[in-house]
Amino acid sequence: MRVLYEKGAPGRRAVRLPPFDGPTEPAIPSALRRETPAALPELSELEVVRHFTGLSHRNFSIDTHPYPLGSCTMKYNPRACEQAAALEGFAELHPLWPQLRHGSPLTQGALEVLYETGRLLCEITGMAEFTLQPLAGAHGEFTAARIMAAYHADRGSKRTHILIPDSAHGTNPASARLAGYDVVTVPSDTGGVMDFDRFRAALTPETAGVMLTCPNTLGLFNPRIREIADAIHAVDGLFYYDGANLNALLGRCKPGAMGFDLCHLNLHKTFATPHGGGGPGAGPVGVVERLRPYLPVSRVRKAPDGTFHLHYDEPRSIGYVAPFYGNFAVIVRAFAYLQMLGREGLRETSDMAVLAANVVQERLRAAYEAVTPGRCMHECVFSARRQAAKGARALDLAKALIDRGLHPPTVYFPLNVPEALMIEPTETEAPESLTLLTDALLELAALAERDPDALRRAPETTPVGRLDEVAAAREMNLVWPD
């Protein structure tokens, strides 16, 4: 496809403005003005519209195809939430606009959204207070790891490491490292959850905490959560809940009630912000009562007269992690989503997500090696080992799905599963879409038996075929040739 610079012709325009009749002496000093016009492409409006519409058709998105990427919760997000975020009173607010104490009521609505969203997240998770400041899940983990460090430092307790199961998202060990801790990896047991005995053996009085995803990235709920919590609390360590998979548990159980001390949620996975292409997101962090003093500033407070204020004077706070209101539009979407669904709606969301994942798991069991024998939660993981032995690896299956109009599932993650295919259908796919996806994967499994080479050639219907992905990342050439 040609780029915009190769299209159009001199003189083409979308709009023609009337001749300039402003002051003859321009406001920009002549020394700073360019002498020749910028070499911008000249196009009609229709050419521009077709160009970008054409590009968008080459994309895979939840608006166009089932998008079963595991660990990411790529669900459909209601347009009504987009409209809420785009309301003038939110979208045109400036972060430096004064708060009420300076005499302006203009930010009160925004502060109320922050306050109420925090309150709802507390209700959902059983935490005592949330900060909505962190700008992504990973940022929430880092914030939480710093809260853990501040807690132990306050008690004069020397802690050296954090325990993390081997199925964890890569951001967990990265966040722990950035907060100054060593990472001790705990292997999974044969059932796919953190090995309890290996965990007990790794736990010492120098353990700062445990970071656990639940359900984990294999889509499994750890049945020994309470025992893990008791063990970590016995050494005054903290139990951290990576809530990226909360889409499986809404309205069914609360991390706070399971013994977790702090958690992050991914608003962009669970609560209605589309997040293809890496953003934007929000990773609010919730804590139990005894960790409240360490939360970052600012905090939103409600005064006795019902007005809302940003509060900064918190001596034991870890300080700033992001400016002003965090990723505010993401928070507005989450607030709108929570209001729309309500308690019953949220519970149904999770129930349907879990049901859909189990439908997919049962349909594919005959052709692919399921990693776990029983039921899964919101996602299921298969190993394509059988297909790989025939010459068609997980990557080949993923590329072949693209030719069939489907976004591939996550592949090669979690790391403890060879040739992993990780599928998360979410609650928003209709039964027909689940059939489409599973039929395609069953067809590919049959093809892997018969003609694995055909899979290795995929994708064949896309503008570009197989790329050298390492070179694309390591030897980036972003300069357009003159």
Ligand SMILES: *Cc1c(COP(=O)(O)O)cnc(C)c1O
């Ligand atoms: C997505 C995810 C994260 C990281 O969240 P980001 O918003 O992408 O930084 C952490 N843990 C798990 C289990 C995840 O799925």
